Amino acid sequence: MSASLYNPSASVFWPLDCKESGYAFGWCNNNQNVVCIVVAGVIQLHTVDSKLREGLPKLLEHTQQHTDIADLGELQLIGKCTFYSGQRKGLVAPELEIGQATKYSIVFYHRHQAQTLRFYLMDTLGLEIDAFNVTSSSTVRPASGQKSSGISQHIVNQLNVASIINAAILDSLSSMSNATPSSTNLRRTTKSITARTSDLLETAISISQSFISMPIQVICNIHVSAKYLLKDVSLSVQQMDVRADQSAALLRQMAALQSRREGVRIEIYSMKYTSFFNTVWLILNDVTIGYAFGKFLCENHEVLSGMLKDAVENSLISWPQRALCWLDSWPAGLKLNTELSRFYSGTFVDLVDIWGGVLRHTIFPQLPNIIYIFGLISSFGALIVLTLHIYVCYAIAVLAYERALWGLGSLWRLFRGKRFNVLRNRTDSWEYDIDQLLFGTILFTLLAFLFPTVLAYYALFALLRLATILIQASLEIQLAFMNHFPLFALVLKLKDPWRLPGGLCFDFVRVSVHINEHEAAGAGTDEHFITTLIPIVENQPVTLGRIFFQYTRLWTKLASHYHPFRLFKSLLLGRFLVPIPRFD
Amino acid sequence: MQRLRPLQTNPEFSILHTDSFHEYRVENWHLARDGSGTVVRHASAWSWKYSLFPLMLSVSWPKVFAGSLARVLISLAAIFFVWTRCTQVIHETIIVLPEHGIQLETHKGLPPLTFFTNKRFVPYTILRDLVINEGIKRWDVRYYLVVLKEGTTGRVALEVCFPNILPHFPILLQVYQDLREFVSRQVPSTPSLPHTQPP
Numbered sequence: 001m002s003a004s005l006y007n008p009s010a011s012v013f014w015p016l017d018c019k020e021s022g023y024a025f026g027w028c029n030n031n032q033n034v035v036c037i038v039v040a041g042v043i044q045l046h047t048v049d050s051k052l053r054e055g056l057p058k059l060l061e062h063t064q065q066h067t068d069i070a071d072l073g074e075l076q077l078i079g080k081c082t083f084y085s086g087q088r089k090g091l092v093a094p095e096l097e098i099g100q101a102t103k104y105s106i107v108f109y110h111r112h113q114a115q116t117l118r119f120y121l122m123d124t125l126g127l128e129i130d131a132f133n134v135t136s137s138s139t140v141r142p143a144s145g146q147k148s149s150g151i152s153q154h155i156v157n158q159l160n161v162a163s164i165i166n167a168a169i170l171d172s173l174s175s176m177s178n179a180t181p182s183s184t185n186l187r188r189t190t191k192s193i194t195a196r197t198s199d200l201l202e203t204a205i206s207i208s209q210s211f212i213s214m215p216i217q218v219i220c221n222i223h224v225s226a227k228y229l230l231k232d233v234s235l236s237v238q239q240m241d242v243r244a245d246q247s248a249a250l251l252r253q254m255a256a257l258q259s260r261r262e263g264v265r266i267e268i269y270s271m272k273y274t275s276f277f278n279t280v281w282l283i284l285n286d287v288t289i290g291y292a293f294g295k296f297l298c299e300n301h302e303v304l305s306g307m308l309k310d311a312v313e314n315s316l317i318s319w320p321q322r323a324l325c326w327l328d329s330w331p332a333g334l335k336l337n338t339e340l341s342r343f344y345s346g347t348f349v350d351l352v353d354i355w356g357g358v359l360r361h362t363i364f365p366q367l368p369n370i371i372y373i374f375g376l377i378s379s380f381g382a383l384i385v386l387t388l389h390i391y392v393c394y395a396i397a398v399l400a401y402e403r404a405l406w407g408l409g410s411l412w413r414l415f416r417g418k419r420f421n422v423l424r425n426r427t428d429s430w431e432y433d434i435d436q437l438l439f440g441t442i443l444f445t446l447l448a449f450l451f452p453t454v455l456a457y458y459a460l461f462a463l464l465r466l467a468t469i470l471i472q473a474s475l476e477i478q479l480a481f482m483n484h485f486p487l488f489a490l491v492l493k494l495k496d497p498w499r500l501p502g503g504l505c506f507d508f509v510r511v512s513v514h515i516n517e518h519e520a521a522g523a524g525t526d527e528h529f530i531t532t533l534i535p536i537v538e539n540q541p542v543t544l545g546r547i548f549f550q551y552t553r554l555w556t557k558l559a560s561h562y563h564p565f566r567l568f569k570s571l572l573l574g575r576f577l578v579p580i581p582r583f584d
Numbered sequence: 585m586q587r588l589r590p591l592q593t594n595p596e597f598s599i600l601h602t603d604s605f606h607e608y609r610v611e612n613w614h615l616a617r618d619g620s621g622t623v624v625r626h627a628s629a630w631s632w633k634y635s636l637f638p639l640m641l642s643v644s645w646p647k648v649f650a651g652s653l654a655r656v657l658i659s660l661a662a663i664f665f666v667w668t669r670c671t672q673v674i675h676e677t678i679i680v681l682p683e684h685g686i687q688l689e690t691h692k693g694l695p696p697l698t699f700f701t702n703k704r705f706v707p708y709t710i711l712r713d714l715v716i717n718e719g720i721k722r723w724d725v726r727y728y729l730v731v732l733k734e735g736t737t738g739r740v741a742l743e744v745c746f747p748n749i750l751p752h753f754p755i756l757l758q759v760y761q762d763l764r765e766f767v768s769r770q771v772p773s774t775p776s777l778p779h780t781q782p783p
Contacts, residue, residue, distance in 0.1 A: 150684035
């Protein structure tokens with residue numbers, strides 16, 4: 001390690017598809033003492049005569065004022081470039097004569113057309129964030145104004161607009177030399193792709209929006225009780241609310257996309273485009289599936305109601321009653337306390353019977369109509385209605401179980417001569433009087449012998465409650481996934497990863513560099529070319545983790561609430577099982 | 585442009601200097617630690633044992649009922665076997681572009697062919713520091729070289745260099761000393777160490 005490895009030289013970003021000799025123009029970024037040059041394009045020698053050559057700087061300034069890229073730096077003529085390709089196969093590096101620097105190293109970059117919506121990005125941005133809050137300076141910012149002598153967000157912005165600037169300048173040049181006045185073609189190159197269809201869509205959405213938004217707002221905000229709005233309680237109303245919000249956002253996004261005609265910032269436009277179409281796809285998907293499912297329900301409501309009736313009778317009414325009778329008569333050889341068991345099973349069988357009667361006489365006759373209505377508004381509240389009796393029985397059972405458990409624990413401590421200190425939240429030794437001990441022991445014996453019965457009935461309803469909660473959770477998860485599935489981003493990642501950038505990386509290509517005879521003699525070859533490796537700036541597609549980042553967040557929340565260990569512990573301790581709270 | 589191997593004890597480490605970049609490569613083999621000089625390879629190329637698997641597959645396939653669970657399991661096992669053989673780490677490199685930044689690469693595939701390359705680029709605007717740290721890996725304590733980078737929110741993230749191979753300390757020290765001058769020149773907030781000659 002004798003010599004320093006660091007030899008500073010100017011780096012020149014050269015577009016990969018540019019192979020003409022001529023005058024290079026672009027941006028010259030002076031950072032610290034090293035220069036970093038971005039070449040936007042090349043004006044060929046034969047298209048300009050000496051008269052135009054003087055007018056070139058003025059032309060560049062004029063173009064710069066026309067667009068909104070003033071913050072990218074001053075567009076200027078860099079110098080002359082020559083390609084000595086001849087009959088050389090493969091990539092050839094240009095030879096440049098630049099005023100400011102004698103030593104330079106070339107880095108290739110891809111200069112994409114504006115219509116392809118491809119761009120570089122220095123660092124990943126969340127795909128779900130509102131693209132409208134992204135300004136050109138909110139991406140990677142160097143700490144406290146420090147500028148690097150190499151690639152940075154500033155340079156990446158220049159790389160992104162290079163193609164547009166190049167097209168604009170070449171157009172102006174051709175119009176100048178042809179002496180025919182023509183308006184700048186910036187507008188044409190940056191015209192939105194979906195011009196006509198978007199107009200149609202916009203009018204459709206705005207009309208529907210104006211009719212529906214007011215009633216929806218009113219419905220969603222009806223107060224069911226003092227604390228809860230209607231949209232907290234019913235899933236279908238919540239869906240309506242979400243869709244209304246999304247269509248309002250769609251209108252705003254479309255307005256912004258339309259106004260893009262004057263701007264040249266590819267990356268912002270592309271991100272807005274992606275998020276807009278993602279939302280459009282989600283809404284279309286939701287409407288289609290909802291309509292199909294609703295139609296299915298409406299057409300088959302008779303058959304479905306018969307099937308539902310049988311299933312509910314079988315599994316929710318008669319099965320719990322049979323199970324309760326089984327528990328009453330020495331289940332699996334366990335001798336439960338006869339009177340307590342008779343009391344429990346009698347109560348619960350009656351409860352189930354009452355609810356079964358309610359279902360049978362009031363709801364089931366209406367079931368075809370109810371299913372028809374569900375087909376129209378697609379609600380999930382049915383599950384809660386059908387299992388209400390299980391909820392009530394579970395509430396009673398868990399009450400008794402928890403009290404019995406706590407009483408047992410406390411009397412056990414008394415048995416051992418200890419007491420639970422509530423102030424310090426720990427167990428301390430304690431001297432009990434003899435009558436306290438005697439009474440406590442009698443109670444303990446009572447509870448201990450009644451406990452298996454309480455446990456047996458609690459176990460049955462706890463398991464039923466657990467099953468209900470899990471089914472409810474899976475329905476909610478399904479709904480949440482459908483609401484936010486990033487299908488557009490996924491398909492785009494497959495089709496054209498350049499449009500979804502997630503960072504940069506460098507690849508290396510073998511390039512022939514022309515050397516003059518002096519150097520060739522020094523290197524000992526007669527060829528005038530040597531091959532070296534030159535870096536190319538490539539785009540790294542965004543990873544699947546970033547696309548699905550909302551899902552990972554949702555998953556961690558769900559996993560922490562429905563963790564099997566936590567559920568098991570709640571069951572054992574007799575805590576009331578609740579599904580995940582929807583708004584916290 | 586010649587590949588140097590500066591360390592006698594660790595010939596799997598090689599350096600390449602060119603005009604536009606410097607490459608520090610660690611290949612996925614090492615000399616036996618007992619000093620006998622035998623080469624211990626962690627990524628195995630195609631060997632004759634691999635030819636037995638298609639033989640076993642073709643023998644067992646017609647013996648099992650079509651569409652049964654056994655066929656599904658056999659095909660899953662075959663796919664898993666192919667996948668593990670084709671994603672072995674061949675070599676990991678650090679490529680330093682003197683003006684732009686540091687790129688960490690991992691090449692995976694079936695030796696000697698490379699199928700997948702994972703590249704992480706850290707530009708100098710994000711790079712904060714380069715550190716050698718100790719970490720616990722199962723029952724072992726390993727040294728690792730880590731690049732500190734700071735995102736937009738001010739949150740510092742770590743990028744481990746050579747994350748799969750985790751070479752031994754002499755290699756890391758060599759890379760650290762070479763990279764020190766790039767990091768200290770480009771990132772003015774880090775103190776620049778005096779350039780010392782090796783003893």
